[in-house]
Amino acid sequence: MRQRGGMKNAFLSLWILLLPAIVWADQLPGWSGVAEEVVRYIDVAEQSYLAGDVKQAKRSVVSAYFGVFEERKMEAAMRMELGARHTYQVERQFGDLRKTIQKGLDSPEVSAIADSIRVAMRRDAALLDQAGIPLEVFRVNQ
DSSP states (O other), rough: HHHHHHHHHHHHHHOOOHHHHHHHHHHOHHHHHHHHHHHHHHHHHHHHTTTOHHHHHHHHHIIIIIIIIIIITTTHHHHEEEEHHHHHHHHHHHHHHHHHHHHHOOOHHHHHHHHHHHHHHHHHHHHHHHHOHHHHHHGGGG
């Protein structure tokens, strides 16, 4: 019982630490803002895993991928602008992170994949923004 309360406190502390990043990400325009939303979830996944909450860590990876990366159409924009092969390699990292968490592998391995995703999101968002790809271009039913 005591450990469960500790997990809640650790998770609450994590959100308090991430709040400035959340506010900052919402102020970024274009694909950079979308990338920071993905990064936010990846940060939560990594910190949850380090705190021993595997379930929350996996949930955060899924939210990063399906809830932001695909839902906000960054995946589609990358596929069109940066190519299918490149996009597949980036997408694969999300799966690698989820599987690494599921297998309970060492924290440095989880952190390395999380870092790789953060770098890819920020790099590719900058490329999409530089190319002038609008956020709305891949929306359905416009």
